[in-house]
Amino acid sequence: MIINHPLLGPRDAQEFTYLGDASMIHRPHWQAEDAIDQFHDYTYLRDNPAGSHRELWFHEQGDRSWLVVTRNTLTHEIEKVELASDVAKAEGRSR
Amino acid sequence: MTKDFRIKGGVVNRDKKLNFRFxxxxxxxxxxxxxxxxxxxNGERVLARSFKYHRPRGVFSAGSEEPNALVTLREGAYQEPNVRATVTELYEGLVAKGQNYRGCLKHDLMAINDLMSPFLSAGFYYKTFMWPAVFWEKLYEPIIRKAAGLGELSMLEDPDAYDKGFLHCDLLMIGSGPSGLMAALAAGRAGLHVILTDEDFRMGGRLNAxxxxVDGKAGHVWAEEVLSELEGMKNVRLLSRTTVYGAFDHGIFGALERVSDHKKEGSGDVRQILWRIYSKRSILAAGAIERSIAFGNNDRPGIMMAGAARAYANRYGVALGQNISVFTNNDDGWQTTRDLHAKGVNVAAIxxxxxxxxxTAPSGVETIMNTAVMDTKGRHGLNxxxxxxxxxxxxxxxxxxxxxSPAVHLTCHQRGRPAWNEDLAAFLPGGDLPVGMSVVGSANGTMTLSACLNEGLNIANKVIEELGAKPSDLSVPKAEDETFATSAFWHVKESKKRAWVDLQNDVTxxxxxxxxxxxxxxxxxLKRYTTLGMxxxxxxxxxxxxxxxxxEASGKTIPxxxxxMFRPPYSPVSLSALAGRSRGKEFRPTRLTPSHQWAEEQGAVFVEAGAWLRAQWYPKDGETHWRESVNREAKAVRESVGLCDVSTLGKIDVQGSDTAEFLNRIYANGFVKLPVGKTRYGIMLREDGMVMDDGTTARLAENHFLxxxxxxxxxxxxxxxxxxxxCLWPDLDVQLISATEQYAQFAVAGPNSRKVLEKIxxxxxxxxxxxxxxxxCGDITVCGGIKARLFRISxxxxxxxxxxxPARYGxxxxxxxxxxxxxxxxTPYGTEALNVLRIEKGHATGNELNGQSTALNLGMDRMVSRKKDFIGNVLYQRENLVREDALKLVGFKSVSPNQELLAGSHFIGVxxxxxxxxxxxxxxSVCYSPNLESFIGLGYIKSGDSRMGERVRAVDLLSKTETLVEIVSPHFVDPEGSRLRD
Structure with missing residues (x-):
């Protein structure tokens, strides 16, 4: 597969390591009342869609960017590639 | 005496004779x-023996689809089994032999299987070798293994070198027949970067056969002219002897180039190159493959595909026989009749x-319509x-x-399922093709020459435009369209004799x-039960x-x-080619420590630690057992001073104004208040609450940690x-860089360590x-101004x-x-002594940090902060992880000191x-402690910290041993920790 890195252009997927569902960006708050339940779901529950899937890839053999790659799990078509830090900020994460 | 079947014509070089042995x-x-x-x-008809029945077999095709003519090529370590003679380019000194026989090829003793064929039907193994179960390992499996397989491996290491390569192009052309050449020429003239591949050593595809x-000249001459023009283009690369074996994601293709398969062994060239080709577009022009008809005894040497017979006559100047006949269900067989007749071969009948x-048949050839071949005779060749x-x-x-049948294989390597075409009685490319792929020529069901040339040009021009280039004014050369009417006729039902479907696996x-x-x-x-097509x-x-x-049997239509499913590879790819240079010691890079050369000089024994080689111990003269060396090294550290290369530990340099806060969230214990110039031991958890890793972190400056x-x-x-x-805290001001390989780091340990260091x-x-x-911790200089860092950790x-x-000074x-x-x-000490020393102190390593242990298990619960957010803090508190009787890491001592302990033993009450x-x-973890003169160990046991002095049995059911052990503090040596503060 080829991942079109937002900073470096098209790169072979071999340069990356895969983590999984981009929902891992949304780490719950540790002091929430139901923190244990929230962290349980966050840590263990994943959607496994047949189709479009947002997932985290790490450019380990490259610039060490974490990317959010939107990939169709049926066709391997890559619909979108973003810097994970941009996505995280846009989705409300900060410090 | 063998007969000469060489006839006139063909494109072989008759001026250059080659000697070979079979x-x-x-x-x-x-x-x-x-x-x-x-x-x-040379008139040789029996080249091989069939897989199951050991029937004599000859040449069946003229290409990579060959099911029969498998031979063993070359000798000694170069020996390669199951090579298709139909794609093996002849070279001076070639040596080959038949395979899958006992005795001799012509009189195979295993041919008895043929007489047993009534018992060897589909599912024979499944039905026969069922019981008793105890017979499997001793009796059935050895018999089956002996009978199975075709050629034999040399069992020696492959002496050839194989490379891997990467290519990029606008357009990958797969196949160099008429449509492929036409497309490549159009794309080349339009300036696209083109790679033209063909599995054959002579490009041109069927034009050679x-x-x-084409354009008023022989097809192969036109092909030569086009190829020579393409060869002159800087933007075109020709790869003959190259099979594109797989279509992968995003326009990536796998291709195998047989660089020196056609040379005598030991040529010094790389044998094959496994190419990974990145393409913007691809055009598949792989042609079509002729298929057989099932009739009685249709497997005899001398029976061949009609298109192959034509190829042998037209390309190689070789006749299938001296008095041949043709059996066809379509117009193509008539072309074979005409071509062979024109070359002076007698055709008895079509x-x-x-x-x-x-x-119409040429005059003198008998035409028999509405009839089929039902049976054949001839033991070592058709008569x-x-x-x-x-x-x-x-x-x-x-x-x-x-x-x-169109060669649709590569169109199916992603998601494509071929679609049935009634007119051609064949499957055509269908469904989702690999990204960027178009199909032309007979691979696309376009079965005639002029139409192929037209389609090649048209599709290429479309691709050229899609890629933003301008098509050239190339026009299609003049050529005829032959007829190709066919019929769906597969099986001669009147045949009483066995009618082969799959020749290679002997499926009838x-x-x-x-x-x-x-x-x-x-x-x-069907495929798996009968092994058809496997x-x-x-x-x-x-x-x-x-x-x-x-x-037919199930009353359904073929679609x-x-x-x-067609899957890669299209044709076999050797494991050597897939491995490339990654074999033996070159399987992966070896990381050497900065002191490696010095350690070698000392005669160190090395151990693999991940990709690293670390000194395991340093044997001295007279030491006969590794433990003697290790005991000496471990004692030297406690008594005077030892030296160990610890450069392999990961070093991560962390800087930025939020570094302290960042590390505070990474580690379970606090790091915000760590003063500059101090080092702290930290444990980090995974989000699930288990310990991920541990180590020391030094604060070199306010915003600089290592x-x-x-x-x-x-x-x-x-x-x-x-x-x-x-992903979690994108606005924290933190920068990370790995410094593992930038620094050489040595532990200098023991009561005299300061005295040694003070000297440098x-x-x-x-x-x-x-x-x-x-x-x-802090920056220092050594040896007159060399920058160094010193950490007082133990x-x-x-x-x-x-x-x-810096690593270069290591x-x-x-x-x-x-x-x-x-x-x-x-005394230099290796990883074994390091292990003894840390067990004596109760320090955890990978054996203890196994991904299933918590800080509580390790006895470090008090370190875990309850007042801050950090990775793993919430799930660490889960009910079952903090239970009263949780496992605790404690020490164990053999009750009789000389009784050895085994890691992995389980603790069971007396x-x-x-x-x-x-x-x-x-x-x-276990070791022999030379300082305590006893075998000692570390281990997890329920509520261990409140069971000091209790005795349990350490039981190992695998080695059937058990040892009586006493639960003790894991801090065997200097439990107060006074030595390290001296």
Missing amino acids: EGKAYEGYEGDTLASALLA ETQE IDSRSSTSQ SITLTNGRTIKTDGLAVSGGW AKDVKLSHQEGFRAVEH ATDQGKTSNMLGLAIMA EVGTT MTTTTANAVGVFRHMEFCKQ VDKECDISNDAFPFMA FSGELAYEIAV DSLVRVLMDAGKEFNI DKNNVQENDQGWMT
Whole structure:
């Protein structure tokens, strides 16, 4: 597969390591009342869609960017590639 | 005496004779021959023995689809089994032999299997070797293994070198027949970067095998001219002898180039190159593959595909026989008749299963319509055929055409499922093709020459425009469109004799019917039950027959039966090619420590730690057992001073104004208040609450920290920290960089360590106990101005330091330290002594940090902060992880000191049975402690910290041993920790 890195252009997927569902960006708050339940779901529950899937890839053999790659799990078509830090900020994460 | 079957014409170079040997006998061929064409020319008909029945087999095709003519090529370590003679380019000195026989090829003792064939039907193994179960390992398996397989491996290491390469292009052309050449020429002239591949050593595809003209000249001449123009273009790369074997994601293709397969062994060239080709577009022009017809005894040497017979005549100047006949269900067989007749080969008859045709046979050739071949005779080669009308015809060669199947394989490597075409009685490319792929020519069901040239040009021009280039004014050269009318005729039902479907795996029409009868009707079941299409040829000439016979048996249409999935590779790729240079010691890079060369000079024994090689121990003269060396090294550290390379530990340099806060969230214990110039031990958890890693982190400046990780987790921890920084807290001001390889780091440990260091540390750096106490860290200089870092940390529990210098000084530093330590008898120690020292102190390593242990298990619960957010803090508090009787890491001592302990033993009460319910934990690490003169260990046991002094049994059911052990503190040596503060 080829991942079109937002900073470096098209790169072979071999340069990356895969983590999984981009929902891992949304780490719950540790002091929430139901923190244990929230962290349980966050840590263990994943959607496994047949189709479009947002997932985290790490450019380990490259610039060490974490990317959010939107990939169709049926066709391997890559619909979108973003810097994970941009996505995280846009989705409300900060410090 | 062998006959000469060489006839006039062809494109072999008759000026260059080549000598070769087959089955020990010497032959001559010409440059441009394949092994198959040269053996056919010499009148050799039996080249192989079939897989199951050991039937004599000859050449069946003229390409990579060959099911029969598999031979063993070359000798000694170069020996390669199951090589298709039809694609083996002849070279001077070639040596080959037959395979899968006992005795000799012509008189195979295993041919007895043929007489047993009534018992060897589909599912024979499944039905026969069922019981008793005990017979499997001792009896059945050895017999089956002996009988299975075709050629044999040399069992020697492959002496050839194989490379991997990467290519990029605008357009990958797969196949160089008429449509492929036309497309490549259009794209080349339009300036696209083109790679043109063909599995053959001579490009041109069927143009080399046919007599049709292009642009008023012989097809192969036109092909030569186009190829020579393409060769002159800088933007075009020609790869002959290259099979594109797989279509992968996003326009990536795998291709195997046979660089020196056609040279004598030991040529010095790389043998093959496995290419990964990145393409913007691809055009598949792989042509079509002729298929057979199932009739009685259709597997004899001398029976060949009609298109192949034509190829041998037109390209190689070799006749299939001296008095041949043709059996066809379509117009193509008539072309073979005309071509061979024109070359002076006597054609006894053409037999067509259809009732009528527009075709005419040359004068003197008998035409028999509405008839089929029912049976054949001839033990080592065909000598007669019997027709459904009862007639027997003497003939020594039979060219069979069952129609052509487009080579759609690569179109299916992603998601494409081929679509049935009634007119061609064949599957065409269908469904989702690989991204960027178009198909042209007969691979696309375009079966005639002029149409192929047209399609090649049109599709290429479309691709050129899509890629933003301008098509050239190239026009299609003049050519004819031959007729290609065909009929769906697969199987001669009148045949009483076995009719082969899959020649390579010996699957007959009867086996297919049996599969249906026994309920294996889905096409994927049919394949696995009968092994149809599962041989090295993957059923290229036979799958369609199998499907058709299954359709017939089940009363369905062929598209209803469907087809099995085509998967890479298109044709076999050797493991050597897939491995490339990654074999033996080169399987992966080896990481060497900065002191490696020095350690080698000392005669160190090395151990692999991940990709690293670390010194395991340093044997001295007279030491006969590794433990003698290790005991000496471990004692030296406790008594005087030792030296160990610890450069392999991960080092992560962390900087930025939020670094302290960041590390505070990575580690379970606090780091915000760590003063500058101090080091702290930290444990980090995974989000699930388990310990991820541990190590020391030094605060070199207000916003500059240096973290160390374990050797094994260096990469994973770095990745995790980048994840936390970029995905969880993107606005924290933190920068990370791995510094593992930038620094050489040595532990100098033992009561005399400071004295050694003081001899090399520059005067202005005060490392006295007051100025540089336990856990201090800082920049220093050594040996007159060399920048270094010093950390007063201890894994051994002794007064100890770790000193780091830029990696390039590592070799010098170890020599300087050894020199300085001479008066204290400084002793280098390896990972084994390191392990002894840390077990004596109860320090955890990978054995304890196994991914299932928590800080509570490790006895470090008090370190875990409850007042801050950090990775793993919430799930660490889960009910079951903080239970009263949780496992605790404690020490264990043999009750009788000389009794050895075993890591992995489980703890069971003294008077309890060895059953799971009584399991209380397990031993994680053991060693012999020379300082305590006893075997000791660390392990997890339920509520261990409140059970000091209790005795349990350490039971190992694998080695059937048990040892009585006493639960003790894990801090065997200096439990107060006073030594490291001296």
